[in-house]
Structures are given as C-alpha cells and as structure tokens.
Amino acid sequence: xxxxxxxxxxxxxxxxxxxxxxxxxxxxxxxxxxxxxxxxxxxxxxxxxxxxxxxxxxxxxxxxxxxxxxxxxxxxxxxxxxxxxxxxxxxxxxxxxxxxxxxxxxxxxxxxxxxxxxxxxxxxxxxxxxxxxxxxxxxxxxxxxxxxxxxxxxxxxxxxxxxxxxxxxxxxxxxxxxxxxxxxxxxxxxxxxxxxxxxxxxxxxxxxxxxxxxxxxxxxxxxxxxxxxxxxxxxxxxxxxxxxxxxxxxxxxxxxxxxxxxxxxxxxxxxxxxxxxxxxxxxxxxxxxxxxxxxxxxxxxxxxxxxxxxxxxxxxxxxxxxxxxxxxxxxxxxxxxxxxxxxxxxxxxxxxxxxxxxxxxxxxxxxxxxxxxxxxxxxxxxxxxxxxxxxxxxxxxxxxxxxxxxxxxxxxxxxxxxxxxxxxxxxxxxxxxxxxxxxxxxxxxxxxxxxxxxxxxxxxxxxxxxxxxxxxxxxxxxxxxxxxxxxxxxxxxxxxxxxxxxxxxxxxxxxxxxxxxxxxxxxxxxxxxxxxxxxxxxxxxxxxxxxxxxxxxxxxxxxxxxxxxxxxxxxxxxxxxxxxxxxxxxxxxxxxxxxxxxxxxxxxxxx
Numbered sequence: 295x296x297x298x299x300x301x302x303x304x305x306x307x308x309x310x311x312x313x314x315x316x317x318x319x320x321x322x323x324x325x326x327x328x329x330x331x332x333x334x335x336x337x338x339x340x341x342x343x344x345x346x347x348x349x350x351x352x353x354x355x356x357x358x359x360x361x362x363x364x365x366x367x368x369x370x371x372x373x374x375x376x377x378x379x380x381x382x383x384x385x386x387x388x389x390x391x392x393x394x395x396x397x398x399x400x401x402x403x404x405x406x407x408x409x410x411x412x413x414x415x416x417x418x419x420x421x422x423x424x425x426x427x428x429x430x431x432x433x434x435x436x437x438x439x440x441x442x443x444x445x446x447x448x449x450x451x452x453x454x455x456x457x458x459x460x461x462x463x464x465x466x467x468x469x470x471x472x473x474x475x476x477x478x479x480x481x482x483x484x485x486x487x488x489x490x491x492x493x494x495x496x497x498x499x500x501x502x503x504x505x506x507x508x509x510x511x512x513x514x515x516x517x518x519x520x521x522x523x524x525x526x527x528x529x530x531x532x533x534x535x536x537x538x539x540x541x542x543x544x545x546x547x548x549x550x551x552x553x554x555x556x557x558x559x560x561x562x563x564x565x566x567x568x569x570x571x572x573x574x575x576x577x578x579x580x581x582x583x584x585x586x587x588x589x590x591x592x593x594x595x596x597x598x599x600x601x602x603x604x605x606x607x608x609x610x611x612x613x614x615x616x617x618x619x620x621x622x623x624x625x626x627x628x629x630x631x632x633x634x635x636x637x638x639x640x641x642x643x644x645x646x647x648x649x650x651x652x653x654x655x656x657x658x659x660x661x662x663x664x665x666x667x668x669x670x671x672x673x674x675x676x677x678x679x680x681x682x683x684x685x686x687x688x689x690x691x692x693x694x695x696x697x698x699x700x701x702x703x704x705x706x707x708x709x710x711x712x713x714x715x716x717x718x719x720x721x722x723x724x725x726x727x728x729x730x731x732x733x734x735x736x737x738x739x740x741x742x743x744x745x746x747x748x749x750x751x752x753x754x755x756x757x758x759x760x761x762x763x764x765x766x767x768x769x770x771x772x773x774x775x776x777x778x779x780x781x782x783x784x785x786x787x788x789x790x791x792x793x794x795x796x797x798x799x800x801x802x803x804x805x806x807x808x809x810x811x812x813x814x815x816x817x818x819x820x821x822x823x824x825x826x827x828x829x830x831x832x833x834x835x836x837x838x839x840x841x842x843x844x845x846x847x848x849x850x851x852x853x854x855x856x857x858x859x860x861x862x863x864x865x866x867x868x869x870x871x872x873x874x875x876x877x878x879x880x881x882x883x884x885x886x887x888x889x890x891x892x893x894x895x896x897x898x899x900x901x
Contacts, residue, residue, distance in 0.1 A: 428698050593701070615636075
C-alpha cells in the first residue's frame with residue numbers, strides 16, 4: 295500500500311491544506327479556555343479577599359489596642375490617664391469598649407468616623423479643636439460593666455479623706471477627716487414619681503392663687519415665678535406684687551409656686567440625665583474618668599436660695615459627729631479653744647446659714663458671652679434676655695441631651711467651700727454674701743455694723759478686735775431672723791434674743807439684756823461728755839478765745855467713735871464698743887486739759 299492510501303503525512307497535510315478547520319470549531323476551542331481563566335481569576339480574587347480579610351482583622355485587632363490610640367501624639371495625655379484609671383489598669387477596658395456603643399464598632403458609620411479622624415491627623419487639622427469623644431450610656435451599662443445596676447442604690451462617699459492640724463492644749467495634732475458628702479444614684483435617676491408629685495402640688499397652688507387674687511395679678515405672679523432671676527430677686531418681686539393686698543397664705547402660696555416651678559425644671563433636667571453629664575475626662579491626668587463637682591454645684595445652686603430645696607445642706611452633707619473647734623488661743627482669747635457640736639445645732643434646728651452662708655458664692659448664671667462661643671447669629675440670642683424656665687428646659691434638651699454639652703460649657707462656675715478661718719475673722723468679705731442682699735438697693739449701707747463686727751474703723755484703739763462670734767463663722771443672718779418693718783413700712787429683718795437662746799441656752803436671754811443695758815449706759819455717758827466739750831468750745835469761741843487745733847482733732851475723733859458705736863449698734867461687738875467709748879472719754883479729757891482756763895466771774899456774777 296502506498297503513502298496516499300495509508301494516510302501518511304503527505305496525504306494528511308494535503309487534506310488539511312485543502313480542508314481548513316471551520317469557524318465553529320475555533321470557537322469551541324476558545325470557549326474551553328474561558329473556564330480556566332475564570333478559575334484563575336477567581337482563585338486570585340479569593341486569595342486577595344483572604345489576604346485583605348486577614349489584613350483587616352489583624353489591623354482591627356491592632357488598632358483596637360489602647361497602645362495604638364496612645365501612639366498618636368494628640369492622644370498621649372488621654373492614654374496616660376487611662377493607664378492610671380481603674381478602668382484601665384485594673385479592669386482592662388479598652389478605648390473601643392467605651393467609645394463605641396454596643397454594635398456600633400463594625401458599622402460603616404463607625405469606619406467612616408475613624409477614617410475622618412485619620413484624615414484629620416494626616417492633613418494637619420488634628421488638635422485644632424478640643425476632642426469630644428462621647429461615651430454612650432449603653433457602653434457603660436453592658437453586662438460586662440455596670441449592667442447589673444448594682445451601683446444605683448449604693449451610698450457613695452464624695453471626696454477623699456484629708457488630714458487637718460488641730461491645736462489641743464500646747465500640742466498640734468493631726469486629725470483624719472472622712473468625707474461628709476454622700477451620693478446615691480437612685481435619688482437622681484428615679485425621678486418620674488417626684489416629677490409627678492411636683493406637678494400635682496404646683497397645680498393645687500395655682501388653683502388656690504387663682505381664687506385668691508385678681509386675674510391680672512395672677513398673671514404677673516406666674517411670670518415672676520418662671521423667671522430666671524436670682525431667688526432673692528424673685529422673692530422680692532413676688533412680695534412687691536402682693537404687698538398689703540392679700541392674706542399671708544396667698545403670699546406663702548406665691549413663694550411656693552416659684553419654688554416649685556424651678557424645682558420642676560431641675561427634675562425635668564434629671565429625667566434626661568446621662569452618665570456623661572457627671573462623669574468627665576479628668577484634665578489633671580490623674581484619672582481618665584472622674585466626677586466634675588462643678589456639675590453638682592451648678593445643678594444644686596443655680597438660681598437657688600441658700601439651704602433651700604435642691605440647695606439644702608443636709609441633702610448631701612452629714613453633720614459631723616465630732617466636736618468642731620471654732621476658736622483658737624490668741625492674744626485676745628488666751629483661755630483656750632472653744633468647741634461646738636453640730637449634732638446639737640441640728641437638733642435645735644438652727645439654720646446652717648447662721649455660720650456657713652459663705653460656702654456658696656455666685657449662682658452659676660449663663661451669660662450671653664458663653665452663647666456666642668457657638669452661636670454667631672443674632673437670631674439665636676433674640677429670646678435670651680426674656681427666657682423663662684420653659685426656655686431653660688428646651689435649651690437643656692437641645693444642648694445637654696442632644697449635643698451632649700456640659701455644664702461648664704454654658705454656666706459660670708459656682709464656688710462652693712468654706713472661707714479660710716483667718717479670712718473670716720479679719721475680712722468683711724466673709725459676710726459679703728449677706729451684704730449683697732442689701733447692697734442691691736443700699737450700697738454700703740451697713741458699713742458701721744461691719745466695722746464693729748471686724749473691730750476696726752475706730753480711733754484710739756490699736757489692734758483689730760473682731761467679734762468673737764464673727765470669728766466663729768457667725769454672720770448677720772444668724773441673729774437677724776425676725777420679720778418686721780422700718781418707719782417707711784418696708785420689710786426689715788430684726789435681731790432677736792431667741793437666736794442667742796437657740797445656740798447658748800436660756801441663761802443668755804438675761805445676759806443679752808445686761809449687755810444691751812451696759813452698752814447703752816456707756817454710750818450715753820460718752821455722748822454727754824462729747825456734747826459738753828462741744829458746747830464749751832463753742833462758748834469759748836464766742837468769747838473770742840483761741841482754741842488749739844489739737845482740741846478740734848480730739849473732739850472729731852471722740853465724735854467719730856460715738857457715731858460708730860451708735861450707728862453700728864455697739865451690741866454687735868461689745869468689747870470693741872467699750873474700748874471705743876473709753877478712748878472717746880480719754881480724748882475728751884485730753885481736749886479739756888488743752889482748753890483755756892475759765893475767765894474769772896465779773897462783779898455782776900456773769901461767767
């Protein structure tokens with residue numbers, strides 16, 4: 295058989311040359327290649343996904359570590375404070391455990407927020423504004439943290455124990471003082487029942503007032519009751535509206551209505567309270583999270599009368615059980631120390647304002663200048679000057695609840711703490727809180743009383759001689775408790791012996807009467823002596839006699855002391871008043887010794 299018959303190469307090549315492969319056949323060949331390419335692409339994509347996934351998980355794990363947060367220079371202080379805080383060094387809570395709400399960490403929103411922070415960092419914009427890393431209540435109340443809410447009923451001490459130095463006899467000893475302030479979450483979180491009770495009481499009072507006063511008077515009372523003026527200004531305005539027109543019961547209802555309106559506003563604010571409202575970042579770096587006491591002061595004291603309602607001292611403070619030293623040995627009191635028992639003071643229902651009116655200074659007002667830090671358009675400030683408690687509630691919902699603003703962002707600071715004892719006995723600033731109530735209408739009206747209390751301002755007396763009661767923290771309000779009126783019929787608060795008896799016992803009633811009699815007697819003697827000297831000088835001048843200049847100076851100094859004791863009421867500082875009157879008599883005697891001798895009587899018997 296030849297090659298053409300057995301299908302050899304030559305025959306095969308000839309057939310392929312004369313019969314090439316069809317188009318369909320080529321297409322089938324290419325189709326068989328696509329699955330291979332797709333498989334390769336799929337394997338490559340899967341490999342990329344796996345690598346990317348592993349990378350993302352690794353990056354997520356690394357970036358979730360607090361050390362990663364601390365690697366950023368603007369976060370260094372926050373990281374250090376976290377490492378010192380109980381949440382960090384003891385409990386091991388990570389940044390992402392708190393600063394992401396449960397379920398938020400792996401959402402697109404959270405990733406975009408993180409991406410924006412990275413962008414800010416690398417663009418150089420980081421650090422230009424204060425970081426506001428908010429923490430949701432849900433993060434605090436997870437099962438791993440405070441979800442059992444065991445903290446709610448607990449009584450928690452506020453503050454740290456401190457050591458004070460005390461003088462006992464001839465020795466100075468150190469006394470450990472425990473915190474006297476306690477806090478219970480349940481009182482601040484379980485507010486719905488209290489709010490409902492306040493609403494019922496308020497409606498009842500409004501019903502009684504509507505029936506007791508005219509419609510226009512009732513409207514004026516309601517407007518004053520919801521105003522954001524200070525408590526003293528509200529009370530003065532309400533009394534002015536009702537002066538001499540209605541019964542004492544209606545006046546009491548009007549005052550209580552204003553008190554309840556402001557109490558309701560505070561309770562409304564508590565109803566929306568969040569953990570972050572009180573628990574702040576500690577800028578000192580000692581703790582990552584701390585309670586800013588300025589929040590407590592702002593809530594309790596803003597536009598609040600002293601020791602009333604939310605500002606009541608015993609709401610937070612427990613009266614000390616130990617004896618308190620109110621006097622130390624000194625040149626004017628060499629006998630020794632004087633001790634006081636707070637438990638006895640509380641039992642006798644003596645108002646804390648008698649000794650501690652200085653502990654709350656300023657009222658945490660909101661000024662326009664605080665608003666313009668955020669609002670640069672006048673439309674936002676149009677209603678600020680006429681705002682009431684209703685607007686205040688709206689402001690808190692918009693700023694505190696919705697935008698998580700903090701108290702110091704808007705409110706001026708409230709100073710809460712006792713003035714130093716050395717300042718009390720030597721400066722009139724200790725009773726400035728009391729004087730401010732008077733100086734609203736009468737600037738420096740009681741300077742004689744203040745000078746007598748401080749034991750200064752007189753002539754011929756050396757060292758200051760502050761009233762012993764003034765030095766033991768007693769202020770004007772301790773004794774002036776009896777409502778009365780002056781010659782114009784205006785409200786006046788008079789002193790009464792009952793306050794002495796309340797603190798010292800019944801025997802002091804007769805002692806006070808004795809002191810008043812002694813001061814009056816000495817004052818009359820000194821006044822008569824100055825009057826005789828003045829008349830004698832006038833008579834000698836009428837005779838053409840020359841009066842030494844020193845005589846007039848002595849008369850002026852004696853008259854000044856008499857005026858100070860008379861106008862300032864010598865009973866405010868009996869010992870200093872007696873010293874002033876003794877100095878006046880000495881001035882009179884010196885002046886009389888310098889006067890020309892009397893002329894001999896004439897034959898007619900005239901002097």
